[in-house]
Amino acid sequence: xxxxxxxxxxxxxxxxxxxxxxxxxxxxxxxxxxxxxxxxxxxxxxxxxxxxxxxxxxxxxxxxxxxxxxxxxxxxxxxxxxxxxxxxxxxxxxxxxxxxxxxxxxxxxxxxxxxxxxxxxxxxxxxxxxxxxxxxxxxxxxxxxxxxxxxxxxxxxxxxxxxxxxxxxxxxxxxxxxxxxxxxxxxxxxxxxxxxxxxxxxxxxxxxxxxxxxxxxxxxxxxxxxxxxxxxxxxxxxxxxxxxxxxxxxxxxxxxxxxxxxxxxxxxxxxxxxxxxxxxxxxxxxxxxxxxxxxxxxxxxxxxxxxxxxxxxxxxxxxxxxxx
Numbered sequence: 001x002x003x004x005x006x007x008x009x010x011x012x013x014x015x016x017x018x019x020x021x022x023x024x025x026x027x028x029x030x031x032x033x034x035x036x037x038x039x040x041x042x043x044x045x046x047x048x049x050x051x052x053x054x055x056x057x058x059x060x061x062x063x064x065x066x067x068x069x070x071x072x073x074x075x076x077x078x079x080x081x082x083x084x085x086x087x088x089x090x091x092x093x094x095x096x097x098x099x100x101x102x103x104x105x106x107x108x109x110x111x112x113x114x115x116x117x118x119x120x121x122x123x124x125x126x127x128x129x130x131x132x133x134x135x136x137x138x139x140x141x142x143x144x145x146x147x148x149x150x151x152x153x154x155x156x157x158x159x160x161x162x163x164x165x166x167x168x169x170x171x172x173x174x175x176x177x178x179x180x181x182x183x184x185x186x187x188x189x190x191x192x193x194x195x196x197x198x199x200x201x202x203x204x205x206x207x208x209x210x211x212x213x214x215x216x217x218x219x220x221x222x223x224x225x226x227x228x229x230x231x232x233x234x235x236x237x238x239x240x241x242x243x244x245x246x247x248x249x250x251x252x253x254x255x256x257x258x259x260x261x262x263x264x265x266x267x268x269x270x271x272x273x274x275x276x277x278x279x280x281x282x283x284x285x286x287x288x289x290x291x292x293x294x295x296x297x298x299x300x301x302x303x304x305x306x307x308x309x310x311x312x313x314x315x316x317x318x319x320x321x322x323x324x
Contacts, residue, residue, distance in 0.1 A: 026283050027280075027282065027317040027318055027319050028306065028317075028318045028319060028320055029317070029318040030315060030316065030317045030318070031062075031064070031067045031315070031316045031317075032314060032315055032316075033050065033052050033054075033060070033062060033310070033314050033315065033316055034052060034054045034055070034060075034314030035314060036054060036055045036056065036314065037054075037055050037312055037313050037314050038052050038053055038054060038055065038296060038310065038311075038312050038313075038314050039053040039054070039055060039081055039082060039083060040052075040053040040082065040083055040084050040085050040296060041053065041085065041296040041297040041310035041312075042085045042086050042087055042297050042310075043064075043087070043297045043298065043299035043308050043309075043310060044087040044089070044091050044299065045087075045089040045091075045169070045210075045299060045300075046089075046091070046299070046301065046302045047064060047299045047300065047301045047302075047306065047307075047308040047318075048063070048064060048065065048091060049061060049062065049063060049064060049070075049087055049091060049107065050062045050064055050297070050308075050310055050316060051085040051086075051087055051094055051096075052085070052310060052314070053081070053082035053083070053084075053085055053096070054314070055081075057074060057080065057081045057082065058072050058073060058074040058082070059072070059073045059074070059082045059085055059096045060072050060073075061073070061094065061105075061107060061110070064308065064316070064318075070107075070110065071105070071107075071110035073096055073103070073105055073110070073112075075096070075098050075101050075103055075115070076101075080098055080099065080100075081098065081099075082096045082097065082098055083097055083098060083099055083121070083122075084096070084097040084121065084122075084123050084124045085097070085124075086124050086125055086126040086133075087107070087126070088126045088127065088128060088129060088130035089128035089129075089169050089210075090128060090129055090130060091107060092106065092107055092108070092130055093105065093106060093107060093113070093126065093130030093147075094107055094126070095124055095126050095133055095147075097118075097121045097123075097124045097135070098121070099120060099121055100117060100118065100119055100120070100121065101115065101116065101117050101118065101121075102115070102116045102118055102121065102124065102133065102135065102145075103115045103116075104130075104133075104147050113147075114147060114148075114150060116145075116150060118135060118137070118143075119137070119138075119139065120137050120138035120139055121135060121136070121137060121138075122136045122137060122138055122161065122162055122163055122164075123135075123136035123162070123163065123164050123165045124136065124165065125165050125166050125167045125174075126147075126167070127167055127169075127171060128167075128169040128170075128171065130147070131146070131147055131148055132144060132145065132146060132147060132153070132167075133145045133147050134165045134166070134167050134174050134176075135165070136162035136163065136164065136165040136176060137161075137162055138161045138162070140157060140158050140159060140160055140161065140162065140178070141155050141156060141157050141158065141162065142155070142156040142158075142162050142165055142174070142176045143155055143156075144156065144174060144186075144188065144191070153191070154186070154188075154191035155191075156174065156176055156184065156186050156191075156193075158176065158178040158179075158180050158182065158184065159178075159180040159182075160178045160179030160180040160202075161178055161179045162176050162177070162178040162179075163177055163178055163179065163202065163203060163204055163205075164176070164177045164203060164204060164205050164206045165177075165206065166206050166207050166208050167188075167208070168208045168209065168210060168211070168212035169210040169211075170210065170211055170212050171188060172187070172188055172189070172212040173185055173186065173187065173188060173194070173208055173212045173215075173229060174186040174188055175206045175207075175208050175215050175217075176206070177202075177203025177204070177205070177206040177217055178202065178203055179202040179203075180202075181198055181199050181200065181201060181202055181203065181219065182196050182197065182198055182199075182203065183196065183197045183199070183203050183206055183215070183217035184196045184197075185197075185208075185215060185227075185229055185232075194229070194232075195227070195229070195232040197217055197225065197227060197232075197234075199217065199219040199222055199223060199225070200219060200222055200223070201219035201220050201221060201222040202219065202220050203217055203218065203219055203220075204218050204219065204220035204244055204245065205217075205218040205244075205245040205246065205247070205248055206218070206248075207248040207249060207250060207257070208229070208250070209250040209254040209271075210250065210252065210254065211254055212229055213228070213229060213230070213254055214226060214227065214228065214229065214235065214250065214254055214257075214271055215227045215229050216245075216248055216250075216257055218243070218244065218245035218248070218259075220244050221242050221243075221244055222242070222243075223237055223238075223243075224237070224238040224240065224243055224245055224259070225237050225238070226238075226257065226269075226271055226274065235271060235272055235274075236270075236271070236272060236273055236274030237274055238259075238269055238274050238276075239274060239276065243259075243261070244261065244262060245259045245260065245261065246260050246261055246262050246294045246295050246296065247259070247260035247295045247296055247297050247298045247309070248260070248298065249298045249299060249300065250271070251300050251304055252300055252302065252304050253304065254271065255270070255271055255272075256268055256269060256270060256271055256277060257269045257271055258298050258300065258307060259298075260294070260295025260296075260297075260298050260309060261294070261295060262292075262294040262295075263292060263294075264281055264282055264292070264293050264294075264295065264311065265279060265280070265281050265295070266279065266280040266281075266295060266298070266307070266309060266319070267279050267280075268307075268321070268323070277323045278321075278322060278323050280307075280319050282317065293311040293312045293313035293315070294311065294312040295309055295310075295311060295312075296309075296310045296311060296312050297309060297310040300321075304321060305320070305321055306318055306319065306320060306321060307319045307321055
């Protein structure tokens with residue numbers, strides 16, 4: 001009896017190992033951006049720059065083409081750690097947030113443009129032209145903020161901590177997700193609530209396509225759903241029962257969605273059907289596996305032929321896009 005059980009366990013283990021191995025890939029390029037790991041990271045929309053917050057408390061802007069560290073930024077000498085970063089789609093500006101402050105930087109010369117005190121920041125996003133920011137807060141609201149005039153344009157309320165925010169590049173929509181289990185879509189012209197989508201757990205990650213047509217909401221250890229922003233209807237639900245998304249981005253043509261998880265895994269999905277198109281996991285360097293690392297940031301190249309990611313362990317990779 002014990003022999004049969006042991007054989008059965010070995011067979012299951014072998015099948016699981018084969019399943020994982022089929023997703024292992026060798027990346028096109030890889031870079032080490034920090035030996036001590038990261039607190040946060042973002043990648044520009046075209047994959048040209050990475051902005052990483054290292055554990056010693058500063059943010060570094062890196063040219064991924066040359067792996068050259070261009071600028072190092074921190075808010076104060078008593079830096080408590082930069083918890084969120086973002087780069088504008090025109091690559092001209094970047095924002096960094098500590099838990100109680102926000103700073104705007106010029107990417108070309110590294111100079112600071114503005115600095116503001118905000119209590120209890122949780123997440124940030126920046127508009128395509130770098131003139132606006134969306135600031136998620138622990139205090140149950142998000143602010144749509146004018147970075148050039150230093151004023152709040154709209155306030156977006158929730159009934160609980162806001163965990164995640166995103167902006168569409170066409171300037172039409174903001175999306176926010178919070179502990180109230182709601183993902184909310186907002187009109188940036190009027191400040192009005194357009195749609196809200198309820199899930200069974202707190203919303204951990206949101207994304208919106210560049211053209212504003214589609215949105216994604218992920219409930220922590222729950223469902224990941226894709227939405228039509230015009231009708232509010234669900235387009236698809238990703239076929240993973242318990243899936244926490246740590247990073248996400250829509251493809252430039254809005255046809256697919258890239259998601260990253262806390263276990264190094266990157267998945268490519270069809271937006272309209274929810275079908276899994278491909279998966280990338282770094283090929284094991286050791287027989288017993290790689291050091292666990294979360295996917296902190298994702299981006300497509302402009303032509304959609306490559307993807308880029310930053311891991312929490314300080315390593316970055318470039319992958320060739322292919323579909324199964």
